[in-house]
Amino acid sequence: MEKKLAKLDRTDVRILDALQRDGGLTNQQLAEQVGLSPSPCSRRVQKLEEAGVILRRETVLDPRRLGLDLTAMIQISMDRHTPERFANFEATVAEYPQVQQCYLVTGQEADYLLKVVVPDIDQYQQFLLNKITRIEGVTGVRSSFVMRRVIDTSALPLTYMD
Structure with missing residues (x-):
């Protein structure tokens, strides 16, 4: 296409x-x-x-002012790389308001990269154990936690168009 x-x-x-x-x-x-x-x-x-x-x-809202103090980047590995497996995963995570971004990625062991925002580590643990790890086909989860937002924008670079 x-x-x-x-x-x-x-x-x-x-x-x-x-x-x-x-x-x-x-x-x-x-x-x-x-x-x-x-x-x-x-x-x-x-x-x-x-x-x-x-x-x-x-x-754009300030997550900290809303008590959403923990941002996690989660790498997800899947057991099979089939359209059905991916479609099920994507439809499921689309239902979770904690997931701000979900990307199907290549070039690393993970199949997906998620950006998740929650109030604290306890809420993250509950989200991870009760939601993410229960999605059919998820075989691996690696979490990293954001310490500081250095650059946090959704703005696309338009300077090259001039």
Whole structure:
């Protein structure tokens, strides 16, 4: 399947950059930041949404202020590499609100890499033992715990597009 790349000009890139920094900007604020009047700015954002470049807008919360003090990176190994096994695993972890990210990976012993956020180590242990290790096909789990967030962003690099 061939991917279709979006054709973006400098103004589109400025719009995307501004929205990545603050998805809550009003159209008026966004237009002022990128040097457009509101109507053309709104049309461009709509085109970027329709083209699938903008998937959604999110509000980023501070996990520590919500009592979610432990972030774990979990490497998961599976017993069989079949589409059914992977589909079952992915559907199951998608149900867990503790899982912020799930990636099917290659180049290491693990098949999946999960980012999980929980209040503390006790909650992590319960999540691990009562949820993750009970998923059919999971044969190995290796956990690492985040000590400090050095860079924590979902913003994509747009500087190479200029």
